Amino acid sequence: MMNFLNDWGLVLTIFLPLAGALVMMAIPKQSEGAIKLVALGAPLAAAAMGILLMLNFDYGDSESLQFMVNRNWIELINSNFILGLDGLSLPLLALTLFIVPLVVIYSWQHVPNPGNPKAFFTLMLILETAMIGSFLAQDLILFFVFFEVTLLPMYFLIGVWGGEQRRYASIKFFLYTLFGSAFMIVAFVALYFLAKAPTGIALEQLRALGGSYADMQAGDPLRSFGMQALTYSGAAGIAKTTAIVIFGGMFLGFGIKVPMFPFHTWLPDAHTQAPTQGSVILAAVLLKLGTYGFIRIAIPILPVAARAWAPIIGILAVIGIIYGALGCLAQTDMKRLIAFSSVSHMGYTMLGISTLTAFGLNAAVFGMVAHGLITGLLFFIAGSVKERYHTLDIKRLGGLLISAPKMGWILGFATMASLGLPGLAGFWGEFPAILAAYEPAVGLNVALFRTLMVLAAVGTVLAAGYLLWLYQRTAFGTPSEEFENDPNITDVNKFEWLAWSPIIAGIVILGFFPGLIFNVAGPAVEVIARTVGG
C-alpha cells in the first residue's frame, strides 16, 4: 500500500480528473446521465486518493515532502517532474479535493445557460487537475505549467456560461493573470541562471538531494528549477538588488492572482460575471495559488529580497483590507460585494505572510482555507438567490428569511463566519494574522507593522459593517412586492443541501478545532520562517 502511494499517489490525485475529462470527451453529448456520473466520479476518485494519502501522511514529519515523485522531464534545462506533499500543500490539496465535488453536485440539477454539460464539466475537470498540480509541483517550471493551465478553462467557464458582461470579464481575467505570469516566468529563468550552491549546512542539505547536486561545491552554479534545491540555495550568489528585482517579477505573478491592491480590479468583474460554479472555484481555490506561491516559492527562495519587500507587501495588504471593505460598502450587487470582500479577506492573508514569522505564515495558511470555505459558501448562496430572484440587486432583495427561511439562516451563518465570529473558521484566519503583525520578523520595522495591525483591526469593524448590512438588507424585512408571491422562490433544495452542508460542517469543525490546520502547516511554515530569519 505504502509503496503504491509513494509511487502513484500524487500522480493519480492530479491526473484522475484529467482522465475523467478525457473519458467525458468520448461520451456523446446526449447522454447527460453518463456525463454527470463521470463528472462526479472523477473528482470523487481523486478525493478518495487524497484521503488515502492524508491517512498515510506522517504528521510528525509534516515539514518534509512526502510521497515524492521525481522523474526526468526536460533534461536540457534540468527541469524535472517533481511532486511532493508537505504540511503546507496538504490543507490546500484537501480544500481543492473537497470543493470540486461539491460544485459538481451543485451543478447536478442544471448547468448554467447555455447548457452543454459535457463541455462545462470537461473544463471543470481540467481545471481541477491544474489546481491540484499547482499545489503539489515542486519544480518551478512544472508549477508554472499547472498555474497557466488553470487560465483557459476558467476563461471559458466565465466567457461561455457567465453573465451579461462575460466577454469583457473573461478577457480581463485572462490578460491580467497572463501579464503577471509572463514576468513570473522571466523571474524563474533568471533564478535558474543566477542561483549558486550555498555554503555550510545548506550545502549539505543540497547535496543530500542527490543527482547532479551530490558533488556540488559552494559557489557552483545551481542550474536548477527544483524548489527544494533553490530553497536550500536561498538565492546564494545573487546580489541583493538583483534578488529584489527577481522577487518583483514573482510579486507581479502571484500578487495579481491573490489579488493584491492595486492589481485587484479584474476580480470583481470576473466574480460578478462568472457562473456560480466558476465563482466558487475562483474564490475557494484559484486565488490561493497566489498566496501559496508567495509562501512556497517567493519567500523561501529569495529570503533577503522577501525582507526588503515585506513592508511593501504589508502596506498593500492593509490598503487592500480597507479598500476592499470600503468597496463593499459601495456595492449594490450582492455578488460584487462578496467579490470585494474577497479582496479584503485576502488582504489579511497577505498581511500574515508579510510578517515573515511562522505565526503569520500559519495564520495565512489557515486564512486561505477558511476564506475558501466561507466565500465559496457565500458565492453558492448568491448563485441560488440569483437563480430564484433573477437579480442580485440588494435594493430589490429582502425578506429572504420569510420567503426562504432556511436559505436565509445559512446566509446568516456564512456572513457571521465571514466577519470572523469566534467559534467559526473565519476567526482563525483573521485574528492571528492581525496578531502576527504585532511582532513581525526580526529586522522588520516594528512600528510600521504595529500601525498596520491597528489599521487591519479597523478593517474587521468595517467587515462586520458591510456583512451585517448585506444580511440586514437581503434577509430581514419583508419581501418586496414583486417577489411576494413568486412561486420560483423556494427554499434550499436537496442538491443545495448536499453541496452546502459539508462546507457548513467544515466551517464549524475548523472553528472549534483550528489545530487541524495549524498543527499540520505549523512545522512546514516554521522551516520557511527560519530561512527568512524570522
Place this chain on the structure above:
Amino acid sequence: MIATLLQLLPEADFLSPTIDWHAIAPEMVILIGSLVLILLDSFKLDKAKPFMPTLASLVLLGALIPVITLAIDGSTRVLFGGSYVVDSMSLVLKALFLVSAYIVVLMSTNYVADGDYWESEYYSLIVAAVLGMLVMCSARDLLMIFVALELLSIPAYMLAAWRKGDEKSNEAGLKYYLMGVFASAVLLYGMSLMYGVGRSTRLDVIAENLVRIGDGRGAPIVTLAMIFVIIGFAFKVSAVPFHTWAPDTYEGAPTPVTAFLAVASKTAGFVALIQIVFYCFAARPDIIQPVFAVLAILSMTVGNLIALKQTNVVRMLAYSGIAQAGFMLAPFAVIETNREQALSSIVIYLVIYAAMNLGAFAVIIAITRKTRSAEITSLGGLFSYMPGLTVVMTIFLASLAGIPPFGGWYAKFGVWQALIGGNTALGYALAIIMAINTVVAAYYYLNVAKTMWFDEAPDGDTAPVKIPFTLIGAMGITVVATVMFGVLPGLLTNISDFSPVAAALGR
C-alpha cells in the same frame, strides 16, 4: 582562344570532388521526384491529375527516409570542400521542411481540386521549393545560400498568384515577387561586398577574415555588408520594417500557399540567417547584436499592435507571424554570450511554430469550406455546431499565445532562457519587452477563440460541414505535435541539443 585562357589558369588540376551520395540522398530524392512529377504531367496530362497529391506526398515522405538513416548514422559529413555540411542540426531542419511540406500537400489536396486550379504544376512547384529549403539547411557558402534562396522563392512567387481569376491573388503574387526580387538584390549586393572583404564565399573562411580585419581597414564595408545581408533576409522572414508585403500576400494567396509561405518559407529565411549569422557574422557580435535587437523589438511590437486591429483571421495570422518572427529574432541579439542556447532556442521555436501555425491554417481551410470567408466574425458560434474543430483551433491559438500545456509555451520559454542566460543588459531588456508582447498577443488570439466559443453564428446557419480526410490528417498531425511538444518538451530538446554543433563553431 579557350586554350590560351586555360593556360592562364594556375597549374592545379581540376579534381572532380568525391561525392558522399548518402549525405545528399534527401536532395536527390526530391530532385528526381520533382522531375517525375513534371514529366508525368507532360505526358499523361489530365490522367495523372488525381495521383499528383499522392505522388508528391510520397516524394516528400520518401526523402525523409535518408534523413532518418543519416540521423541514425549521426556523423557530420562535409562535402564540396566545406561548402555543404550535413550535421545533426541540418537534419532536424530538413525533416521539419519535409514534414511541413507534406502537411501543406495534405491541406492543398481538396482545396486545389475543388477550386479547379492547375493541379500538377502546383505540386511540382511545391516540391521544387522544398529542394531549395533542403539545400539551405546544409549550405555553408554564400553562393549556395543564394541559389537555395532563389530556388525556394521563385516557385513561391508563382504559387501566391495561383488563383488566377482573383485580383487579390494576382496582387499577392506581384507584390511578393517585386518585394522578393528587391530583397534579393539587396542581399546580393551585401554578399558581393562580403566576398570583397572576406575573400571567399565560404562562411568559415569569411569568418576568419572578419576576425582578422577587426576594426582595421575595411571595417566600414564589413558593417555595410552585414547590414545589407541581414536586411535581405529580414524581407524573407517578414521582420518589421520589411514586412509590408506579408499581409497582402497572405490574404490574397490560396490559403494552403499562405500556410506554406508563413511556415516553410519563413523557416527557410531563418535557416539562412542561422547559417550566415552563427557560422560567419558571429565573428562581429558588436555589429549584429544591436541590429537584431532593433529588428526583434520592432517586429514583435509593431506586428502585435497591428494584429490587434485585424478583422480577417488570415491577416491576423500574418501580423501575428510577424510578431512571432520578432520573438525568433531576439536570441540573435545575445549570440556573443549565449551562443548555444540562442541556436537551440531558435530551432525549437521554428519546429513548434511550424506545428501550431500549420495547424491553425488547416483549421481555417476547414472552416472556410463552410463560411466562404475568413472574417473573424464569420467564425461566430462555431462551438455550437462544430465543437471538435473549435477545440482544435483553440489549442492552436492557445499555443500561439504561449499558454501551457501546448507547445508554444516552451518555444517562448526557450527564447527567454537564451535571452536571460546571456546575462547582458540587452538580453534582459528584450526579455521584458517580449513578456509584455506576449500579453498583447494573447488578446488577439483569444479574440478569435472568444468569437468561436461565445458568439452566435452570424446568419444562424449552423449546419456542420464535412471535412475531407486529408485535412483531418493535417490537423491530426499538427495537434498531436503541438500537444506533445508542450507536455514533453524533452522530446524536442533531445534532438535539438546542438551543443556539439555550437561548440564546433566557436571562434
